Amino acid sequence: MGNLQTAVPYSVESTFPASAEPIFKKLTKKSLSEWSGCQVDSLPTEDIPGTTLQIPKHAIATPLKRIKGDFRLLQMWEGRVISIDIDNNEFTAVISDKTNPDLPDEQVTLSIEDVPKNDLQLLNKGAVFYWSIGYADYPGRPRTRESRIRFRRLPKWTHRELVKAREKGAELAKIFSSH
Amino acid sequence: MVNPEFVDQEASVVLVGSFNPKIFHPQWFARHEIVPEVDLDGADVEIIHPEIAKFTFPWVSIEVLQNRFTARTRDVAHYSPLRDLVISTFSLLAHSPVRQLGMNLTMIHTAKDEDSWHKIGDTLAPKTVWEKSLPERIGLLSMRVQSPRTDELPGKITVSVESRPEYGVSISFNSHVDLGEDDSLYDILSEYWEKAIDQGKTICETTIREALK
Numbered sequence: 001m002g003n004l005q006t007a008v009p010y011s012v013e014s015t016f017p018a019s020a021e022p023i024f025k026k027l028t029k030k031s032l033s034e035w036s037g038c039q040v041d042s043l044p045t046e047d048i049p050g051t052t053l054q055i056p057k058h059a060i061a062t063p064l065k066r067i068k069g070d071f072r073l074l075q076m077w078e079g080r081v082i083s084i085d086i087d088n089n090e091f092t093a094v095i096s097d098k099t100n101p102d103l104p105d106e107q108v109t110l111s112i113e114d115v116p117k118n119d120l121q122l123l124n125k126g127a128v129f130y131w132s133i134g135y136a137d138y139p140g141r142p143r144t145r146e147s148r149i150r151f152r153r154l155p156k157w158t159h160r161e162l163v164k165a166r167e168k169g170a171e172l173a174k175i176f177s178s179h
Numbered sequence: 180m181v182n183p184e185f186v187d188q189e190a191s192v193v194l195v196g197s198f199n200p201k202i203f204h205p206q207w208f209a210r211h212e213i214v215p216e217v218d219l220d221g222a223d224v225e226i227i228h229p230e231i232a233k234f235t236f237p238w239v240s241i242e243v244l245q246n247r248f249t250a251r252t253r254d255v256a257h258y259s260p261l262r263d264l265v266i267s268t269f270s271l272l273a274h275s276p277v278r279q280l281g282m283n284l285t286m287i288h289t290a291k292d293e294d295s296w297h298k299i300g301d302t303l304a305p306k307t308v309w310e311k312s313l314p315e316r317i318g319l320l321s322m323r324v325q326s327p328r329t330d331e332l333p334g335k336i337t338v339s340v341e342s343r344p345e346y347g348v349s350i351s352f353n354s355h356v357d358l359g360e361d362d363s364l365y366d367i368l369s370e371y372w373e374k375a376i377d378q379g380k381t382i383c384e385t386t387i388r389e390a391l392k
Contacts, residue, residue: 015281
């Protein structure tokens with residue numbers, strides 16, 4: 001096929017992700033010089049007009065590089081929690097195999113210990129989670145087989161959305177009751 | 180029917196619209212519980228600037244320009260969390276105008292030798308015309324094909340093929356949607372993300388398999 005090159009010009013309007021363009025080419029010289037040496041210590045937030053998000057100074061940090069590694073997926077399921085048994089430190093869920101969608105859903109019981117600490121607050125009846133099993137390869141470590149659970153994070157319903165949903169529900173109820 | 184092997188893959192969501200890059204900061208995502216606090220430990224900020232924000236969490240990288248938002252992951256286990264991250268982000272930033280959505284998958288295949296590598300290029304782009312004027316072995320560098328969507332969404336499907344070093348071939352699938360003012364990014368991503376990834380995977384596999392026949 002030949003050497004690696006891109007004959008098709010990169011288009012900003014495209015929703016293709018491929019952008020090998022160096023990051024600083026995207027900035028004008030003027031904006032770079034204005035920004036040079038600046039520190040950002042607060043950021044405006046769009047969701048709460050008039051407020052700012054406080055963040056540490058030196059927002060443009062040069063942290064230590066994390067250890068790079070790869071996770072080779074073997075199997076993945078999407079699950080929905082149907083019950084939680086605190087006494088026995090476990091929860092029950094219905095899981096769908098995302099690696100092989102032809103397989104039927106299964107009911108499983110998992111240990112709460114398997115849930116990452118940061119996701120424990122999300123462990124509720126009806127919560128959706130992603131469960132994956134695969135090989136983890138990290139430099140300097142032998143290959144390990146890992147099981148990972150990550151709970152779905154979606155924004156909480158706003159008051160406006162709840163009102164809208166109730167209105168829609170009432171509208172549908174009216175339609176169905178008239179038939 | 181044996182599926183060709185792929186050595187790497189990446190999924191991404193690209194939004195074209197109007198954004199305020201300096202809002203996008205790892206702490207903003209954690210503060211709004213879009214990502215767990217633990218993800219901050221592995222966050223790597225390259226730049227936060229009024230014109231561009233670029234940083235990574237351990238499983239996703241995010242780049243925001245004033246007219247373009249891109250979130251991408253190479254971790255297959257995080258394709259669904261990638262979708263959730265974009266949904267959550269733009270539910271919070273509901274007033275950010277988004278005009279176009281791209282649901283993308285790139286898969287990289289490594290041919291077993293140079294002959295197989297050229298076979299893929301020669302099948303996808305026959306060289307008969309070029310052989311009449313070019314003196315030496317002709318190789319395909321890149322090509323892009325397009326097709327209208329077959330669902331009810333306005334947009335198109337684009338597939339690009341590029342050669343890579345060491346007999347590699349990259350196939351990128353772009354499921355592009357033009358969004359109207361009343362369209363909900365939440366609804367479209369919820370309903371079409373998995374379909375797009377499945378379609379992309381099928382197209383990438385079929386392209387290589389058929390090219391190698």
